[in-house]
Amino acid sequence: MNLKDIIKSLRNSEHYSIRLIYYFLKPFWLARRFITDAYYRSAVITGLRSGNKYYQRSSFTKTDRYPVVFAACAHYLQSNSHPHILSFGCATGEEAATLGKYLPGAMIAGTDINEWCIRTCRNSYNDNKRLRFFNRHSDEFNNCGGFDAIFCMAVFQNTANRLNKNNETAKYLTFSQFEEELKALDAKLNNGGLLVTDNCDFSFTDTAIAVHYKPLVFPDNLIERDRPLFDRNNRKIAETQHIYRVFVKDGK
Ligand SMILES: C[S@@+](CC[C@H](N)C(=O)[O-])C[C@H]1O[C@@H](n2cnc3c(N)ncnc32)[C@H](O)[C@@H]1O
Known part of the structure; x- marks a missing residue:
């Protein structure tokens, strides 16, 4: 023990x-x-600095965590020899590095709110010139854009929303925060680009910007997740989610 x-x-x-x-x-x-524990210290400091803007506080990730999604996105982007990709909530960078393998010509940016994550990414992938990492509170993040795909995987969730005994209402990350973040990311995405979300407390299709998007057609885009779903008013409406993960921006 x-x-x-x-x-x-x-x-x-x-x-x-x-x-x-x-x-x-x-x-x-x-x-x-x-x-x-440097990771724990950084998570505490990020919580103090960012408050309720620090959503998922665990930085768990792994290499090739979403193979079906990554393969479908790579197939969709195959006619673009140098796509620009953003991993939002990149944690320790395995997602960005994995995307680099699926998309050998891509330039990939990773951003996270936890500075320890960004330092770890830079140390781990220093020799990969196609990857760059910056804090989401940096000028580099504010000024970046023109992406062909943005991945927001396992970031728009708060463990307390999901696991607290009394979780009829999402209090720790709210729908309006989720929608605001996605609006800001939408402004960084090219028309025809892909917006990818998974492991969220809310559904992208409930946001106002979803009218400009269509689910990408591929087997298993619609997935069942054993986790609660909250609506626009933060009310829990289901214990199990059935959600699309990859959307194409039509820009009209
Ligand atoms: C569970 S990890 C997800 C890692 C990877 N995307 C994946 O799915 O494997 C969630 C990450 O989101 C980051 N995060 C939380 N709130 C954020 C915010 N407001 N902006 C950017 N990153 C955030 C956390 O620091 C954490 O590293």
Whole structure:
């Protein structure tokens, strides 16, 4: 058992006195973690700086996490030998690097709100000249645009919306924030470009800009996800989602 598990077992004890020990030790354990764990420290600092604009706080990701989606997007973009791609909420960069393999001529930008993620991306992919990474609060992000595809995977969600016992209403990331972010990303996407979302608390089709988009036709674009769906008013309307992931911008 590591220290984290020992502390958790104290919290779940049947004995009040042992649970008290947990509440006494927890601040020391968090302080130790803040000092020794650079990722945790950065997540805390990002939370303090960005508040409710810091949506999904976990930076879990992996190489080739969405192979069906990536393959369909690469097929759609095949006539463009040098597409410009944005990975929004890129975490430690595996998504951007994977997209580089599916799209060998692409220039790929990754952005994240957590500066530790951006540092990690730059260190890991320093030798790949087709990849660049910047903080979403940077001028580079504000000024970037002209993308042929924007991927927003597992970013527009907040774990508390999904897992809190009383989650009839989405409070920690709201629909208006989701819609505002997508409007801003829409302005960075070329006509005919792809907007890709997955693992969200809301449906892209509920946003005002969705009228300018059509789902890309490919098997498994419509997917079932075992997670709650919230509507424009932040009310939970389903425990399971049936959502399209890849949309083509028609720009009319
Ligand atoms: C679960 S990771 C997703 C990584 C990758 N896109 C994937 O699907 O595997 C979510 C990332 O979104 C980032 N994030 C959270 N809020 C953000 C925001 N407002 N703008 C940009 N990135 C954000 C987090 O720091 C985290 O690294």
